[in-house]
Amino acid sequence: GRVLSRYVHAIVFRSGSHERVEELAAAAAVPVVNALTPEHHPCQALADLLTLRERFGSLEGLRVAFVGDGNNVARSLALLGRHVGVEVVVSSPPGLELEAGAGAVLVADPAEAVADADAVYTDVWISMGETDAAAKREALAPFRVDDALLARASDRAIVLHCLPAHPGEEITADVLYGERSAVFDQAENRLHAQKALLELLVHE
Known part of the structure; x- marks a missing residue:
């Protein structure tokens, strides 16, 4: 260093x-x-919040449902969200839950988690280097984000995914590429959020 x-x-x-x-x-x-x-994935969380602010004008009072593996993306979003008035609800199968204390509301049933949510967020089920992928896919199958699950969210709800996605696995292609998807705005905002962060750190 x-x-x-x-x-x-x-x-x-x-x-x-x-x-x-x-x-x-x-x-x-x-x-x-x-x-x-x-x-942790704090840079992703910054881009997520930027995307939410662009879509809704304000972050205060928003409800984001993260469905799937309670991973680094979910953890960082929950930790950052609680500082800006965003409620993050995480729904995961047993053994893949986010730990208590991360700042998220933990809900076992994905249908309950997405109820009235302003955004429905998911991530890949299997990351690089993970083993026992078959068992994990089986556990996560009920947590797939599809049209039926999205219908339980708010009428204005958007769909988020940190990419790359596996259409047909954690999210259906119809939802990923549908009119409620903000996924590609979110991907672009990774660039803008990181530019702003470097500007803050280097030119403070």
């Missing part, structure tokens, strides 16, 4: 170990941005 800090104004680090990101941040003399770890 000491040497690298003499070459750059900031370090953006994606790692398979959250501890390594923390170690680098402690050693570096420049800002270190967590671009993704197994535990």
Whole structure:
């Protein structure tokens, strides 16, 4: 971190170990941005909130239902959302739940979780390097985001996905590419959110 800090104004680090990101941040003399770890994905959460603000004008009072694996994306959205008035409801099968204390409301039934939600969010079921994929797919099958599940959300609800998606698995193609999908605006906002973050960190 000491040497690298003499070459750059900031370090953006994606790692398979959250501890390594923390170690680098402690050693570096420049800002270190967590671009993704197994535990957290804060840059994605920034883009998610930007997308919600663009669509609804204000974040205060919004309800986002995250359906599927209670993973790093769900955790970071819940942690950040509670600071800006966004209620994040996470629905996952047993063994894949988000831990209590992350700031989310935990609901076992996905239909209940998406009720009156302003946004329905999902992510891939299997990440790179994961084993026992068949058992995980079987557990997550009732949590697929399809037209029937989306119909339980608010009439104004949008669909979010951090991409890449597997149409037909965690989300149907009709929903992913449908008129309520904000997925590609959300993907574009990764660029804008990260530009703003670097501007804040480097030119403060």
